[in-house]
Amino acid sequence: MATLISACAGSADRYPSLSLRDFERVQGQFPTADSQPEQLRPSPLPVAAVEQISDAIGEARTRHSQFLAQAEKARGVVSAARGSNPDDKRWAMALIEIAELDSHHGVTTGLLADLDALYAKASLEFQQREEVAQAQAEIAQMVASEQQTIDELAGLLGPA
Template sequence: MIDRKHLVFPFAALLVAGCAASSDRYPSLAVRDVERAEGTFDPVPGPQLDVPEVEVDVGPDLGAGLTSLVADAQAAHTAFTDAVPAAERSVRAASGSSIGSDSWAAAQVALADLDSARSNAAIVLGELDTLYTAATVQAEDATAIVEARNTVIALVSEEDSVLERLRAQVR
């Protein structure tokens, strides 16, 4: 039987000899003249994009439309704040009660009523978001829209914090 150790050395010598063969049979890997980039290239102009106008329904006067939307949000916020004391009473009554009890169910209904009141302000925020997007796409001045939007965002954020506080008491 032939020992494999004795075959390894001659085989390795043959491999090394193959690496030492002359390189004139193989092409050079150096950069060729045609591979060198010279000169300048002018970019090909792309097609011009036609941005369609976004239709928004705020009436002919944007300022009056924004004032009306903010007034709607404030009215929705007033309805929300008017419903908060009743919801707080229901939540206090349900505090510590088991899930599915009558007091827990009453608190869930009161929280759902608050969610519904909050959604009225969120609808206005959605309309303001649409106006803001349309103005931005058309590259128009959106300063007045941003101010109205920030006002409504503050109202909705306040409502969100009230809902979060009340929901934490019922769980």
């Protein structure tokens, strides 16, 4: 066993030194990155997207105006049907008015869904989204108002 161990302890000049050599030492100065990294900015929305936003807002405003006009008519029909039972023709007419309001509301909600898809696309393509978000907020407010009106009229009519 001693012979095997002594074989590992050969002469030191046969093997290179394991200490650092001159070329392994780091020398000189290396430039460092700026303390403020460059901010990436999203690209502007394509013209087609801006037009889509403008069209959606215009359409939503038109539809919302139609909804409000229809809601006034429906309010009168629902008030006349209040307290009646489902067998009464007034109750059926009120229910039809509420259904028409819900149809108008569905169109406005669809416009909001289109803007949601546009917002997602702009996010994925690293485009500016502020204009889309503003349009979403405006149309979402219309959608909430319409839903509140529908719920109010349905509550006035009462359960079937």
